[in-house]
Amino acid sequence: MLIVLNKTGDSPEEFGRRIGLSGMTIRRWLRKPEDGRIPRVYLPAIRETCLALVAEGRLDPALPEVQSLLFSVASSAGYMAALRNLGLGESFTQGRPVSRDQILSGLLQIGSQLPKQTDVEVRSSEVSAFKKLGEEWSSRITTLWNIVRSRKRDLPDKFIAYGALFYLLTPVDFIPDNIPFFGLIDDFAILGLAASYYTRKSAEIPGRR
Structure with a gap:
């Protein structure tokens, strides 16, 4: 109190x-x-x-x-x-089906905020600890960390990775179920969605890491 x-x-x-x-x-x-x-x-x-x-x-x-x-x-x-x-706007979709692109847009909004980026960087050891949950967890987190630390990508191109890693650090019990998708999906799926976004993007641009 x-x-x-x-x-x-x-x-x-x-x-x-x-x-x-x-x-x-x-x-x-x-x-x-x-x-x-x-x-x-x-x-x-x-x-x-x-x-x-x-x-x-x-x-x-x-x-x-x-x-x-x-x-x-x-x-x-x-x-x-x-x-x-x-860090999402008050107008974030409520009570409607959410597409993959809308989910990525939400992660981008989260990751575009400097305080969220800083939190991810400062708490890197906490993020890395999730790799112990399994090989696929480790793979997805490693992919996103490589994006965040890449010198070949500009900052805006890293926002989705930052957003997904910040979401991983957010207490799941604090996210009500009435926030579409974010309130229902687990961290593993969020990481997978973000990692696959970059995997596809890299495939479209040869040599991009």
């Missing part, structure tokens, strides 16, 4: 209004010992408020304390929060 308030800058009164409680109640909770428990009846409202704050861009979804609140929560606010986390 204290971390949420510090990160958003909300006063106890402002946060209390969001969840339907008085500022005095919030202040009383903040005075509890670290292991003091907030009554469970208020947790849904607190989760919903955190989702709304993430969707507004006022709360970092990567914070462990925030993720512990958001996991397994599905709602309209959850949809917006997940879009914010992935």
Whole structure:
């Protein structure tokens, strides 16, 4: 609770209004010992408020304390929060069949953001750890890493690879099922789709690596 308030800058009164409680109640909770428990009846409202704050861009979804609140929560606010986390626009297709090209377009949107690219680079060891899941996992991840680190490709040509690798690092429980395709497909399939995109592209342009 204290971390949420510090990160958003909300006063106890402002946060209390969001969840339907008085500022005095919030202040009383903040005075509890670290292991003091907030009554469970208020947790849904607190989760919903955190989702709304993430969707507004006022709360970092990567914070462990925030993720512990958001996991397994599905709602309209959850949809917006997940879009914010992935870096997709609010107009991303909702409730409709999604084609391969639309999926690649979504990965491109994710990978075009410098913070997402930086996250992939900084957490390269976490990405590489997924190679232990099997030979095909290793092959797909290696293909995408080779794209990211290639000196023969310009940055825009690497966006889909960055997007797929960032998706791999995104907690799956944070992506509601009502985000078409992204909420239902697993990391392995996303990696395969992105890797096959580059494989086909390289075949079209001989000598391209």
